[in-house]
Amino acid sequence: MKAKEIKEKNDKDLAKLLEEKRLLLRNFRFGIAGSRTRDVKEGKNAKKDIARMLTEINTRRKNA
Numbered sequence: 113m114k115a116k117e118i119k120e121k122n123d124k125d126l127a128k129l130l131e132e133k134r135l136l137l138r139n140f141r142f143g144i145a146g147s148r149t150r151d152v153k154e155g156k157n158a159k160k161d162i163a164r165m166l167t168e169i170n171t172r173r174k175n176a
Contacts, residue, residue: 113161118168130165133158
């Protein structure tokens with residue numbers, strides 16, 4: 113997900129998307145432990161998306 117797409121979301125959608133990404137990352141980590149996951153980039157991309165979302169949320173809180 114691009115930063116531009118994240119900026120276009122409202123606060124509710126952003127919070128919901130953040131929870132979904134965190135759940136995806138958790139499932140990814142457990143999948144790695146059980147050797148079920150093949151695509152290692154999925155975890156890296158999920159972490160980056162979470163960081164982008166948190167950055168946008170914190171920026172909005174500072175400016176409000």
